Amino acid sequence: ADPETPRLEVVYRGAAEVGSAVLTAILTTVVGFLPVFTMTAAEGKLFKPLAYTKTFALLASVIIALVIVPSMAQWLLGNRKPSRGGWRSHIGLIISLLVVGLVLAGRWSPLGDDRALPLNFLFAALLVAAVMLPLWLLQRLYPRILGWCLSHKPLFLAMPLSAALFGGWIWSNLDKEFMPDLDEGSYLYMPTTMPHASLEEALEVVQILDQAIYAVPEVSEAVGKIGRVDSALDPAPISMVETVINIKPEYGVDAEGNRVRNWRPHIRTADQIWDEIVAVAKVPGTTSAPRLQPIAARQVMLQSGMRAPMGVKVLGPDLETIEKVGLEIELHLKHVEGVEPAAVIADRIVGKPYLEFELDRAALARYGLSVQEVQHVIEVAIGGRNVTTTVEGRERYPVRVRYLRELRDDLESLNGILVPTMDGAQVPIIQLADIRYVRGPQMIKSEDTRLVSYVLFDKKPGFGEVDVVENAQKYLETLREEGKFTLPDGVSYRFAGNYENQVRSEATLRIVLPLALFLIFLILYFQFRRVSTTVMVFSGVFVAWSGGFIMLWLYGQPWFMDISIFDTSLRPLFQMGPLNLSVAVWVGFLALFGIATDDGVIMATYIDQSFRERRPRSVPEVHEAIIAARSRRIRPALMTAGTTILALLPVLTSTGKGSDIMVPMAIPSFGGMCLVLVTVFVVPVLYAWREERRVRREG
DSSP, rough: OOSOOHHHHHHHHHHOOOHHHHHHHHHHHHHHHHHHHHHHHHHHHHHHHHHHHHHHHHHHHHIIIIIIIHHHHHHHTTTOOOOSSSGGGGHHHHHHHHHHHHHHHHHOOOTTTOOHHHHHHHHHHHHHHHHHHHHHHHHHHHHHHHHHHHHHHOOOHHHHHHHHHHHHHHHOOOOOOOSSOOOOOOEEEEBBBBBTTHHHHHHHHHHHHHHHHHHHHEEEEEEEEEESSSTOOOOOTTBBEEEEEEEESSSSOTTTTTTEOOOOOOSSSSSHHHHHHHHTOOOTTOHHHHHHOOOHHHHHHHHHOOOSSSEEEEEEHHHHHHHHHHHHHHHHHHHSTTGGGOOOOOOOOEEEOOOOOOOOOHHHTTTTTTHHHHHHIIIEEEIIIEEEHHHHHTTEEEEEEEEGGGGGSSHHHHTEEEEOOTTTTTEEEEGTEEEEEEEESSSSOTTTTEEEEEEEEEEEETOOOHHHHHHHHHHHHHHHHHSSSSSOTTTTEEEEEEHHHHHHHHHHHHHHHHOOOOOHHHHHHHHHHHHHHHHHHHHHHHHHHHHHHHHHHHOOTTTTTOOEETEEEEEEEEOOOOOBOHHHHHHHHHHHHHHHHHHHHHHHHHHHHHHHOOOOOOHHHHHHHHHHHHHHHHHHHHHHHHHHHHHHHHTTOOTTHHHHHHHHHHHHHHHHHHHHHGHHHHHHHHHHHHHHHHHHHHH
């Protein structure tokens, strides 16, 4: 502005100039997060607080940007003299950067708390420089690069188009899952014993498992239980073992206050600890168990009734039939790609030994006994009955009467139970009934009025839940078509578990995500009042979308960032590894879609202003107008991308509780913002293409 122009007028013009662009950028960001508000069940409870927080923060930022900042600018810059330049004018900035860098290095500690503060500060400075230096070079070289792009439009536009096609290919090949596993710091080991195992045998198994698991050095506690509490909400038989295993944190503090590592040198991840637990917990007579954590396991049990993330529910008319089908499905699932064979377990329903008394009604008639009288004797002699209650002060104790244990602990002793007749005679029960052991159900489950049994299974590392279930479905259907797997009449099966949650959330996103993108398109149209300009700006969404998927793909490549700095490997530091397409990843894309058009809005706004002022009549004038407008506003566009990328770095290196969700959310935004910088060239190139056609047509 002219130095003689009043500061108030300068501030007013600047605020009015950027006001509509700022408001449009904020609205697109808010609308981009609207699909999160439609989420239900577990994903809704997890991500809705984030959506509310972000929305309120953005609405508050509108007030700050359009009301408070202009007022503060008038007050702070009103009497400020123009800077003379030189390094002295930047002393305050340098001091501020050093202070912020030291505080950031101390709080963030990217290399870990066990590394010195200067080393953490130097590493953080290198990361910031790795982001800011390319942006600074891009700002300096922007007019030249833009000039080349304007002269080679087809060649340049082939680059973002190729990136979009590559992103689409990655999208179609990514495995799917409902949600990344949260690290709860503990495991729930739930094997089962054989149905005919006695209570004493089950207790011995629990003790053996507790001792074996506790012997693992990384385990701090191992507490097992069998059976259930006196509640209908916990229908667990005595054959089901539940061992809660608490894991020591990777780092701790010794008695002298020194930071020490609690895990053995070859143990690098919690998954390796689970492998150690499974290796020592192999007890004859017990099955294996899927990898579970206490909170996640309870959620799965409440949602599907199963004690595994994935499973098959077999429904049928009788227990023997559904058990047979379940065992057959168990055999087939072990051959499915992505399924962990050792974790495939079908319910053993029939196999619990029952003592059955089959009364001989003719013999009862000879002795003048009724069925009720004999059943009463069996109940009291074996099971016992409360006959009275003793009062001890304020305490009440029931008095239970039954045979001594040595008179009822085996089949021969039971044969001698005496049944009194009407004439006072004592008749052994063996003369009145046929006593034998029969196989019966351990537990009876039903759904939708039909009997049901479960076939539990788990996925191998590196596979997504949805893809594993789809592979299993296709495999079983293929076997049925080939006649190798036949379902009896009245029997059906269906897959359940977290797979159902993913299918439900994906169906919701298929509706609300296109609707949110359409609303973003409408907001952009109301800003520019021209479909072609709106399409140009909206192209940033597709560029950012491809950038997010490319970053997901790069995270899974072992060669990507496989370098070390200060003896620290960058791949473990940034938690790089194969990632699946989950709800957390989609939430990251939703956050990205809202901000992907910000640079395009800024650039297109000033290109429109430049064309209104210059009114170019030839192709060179069109190029000149575009380069002038873009060179004027390249700094705020780069600043937007740079601040977003820098803010995501601590998230990408975060560890501990919650990082399992935050990192997959941050990766699409990080990759998208890195590639969305291409829009500072895409929008002007497309704009120039349109205006050149107009100039040639008018000329």
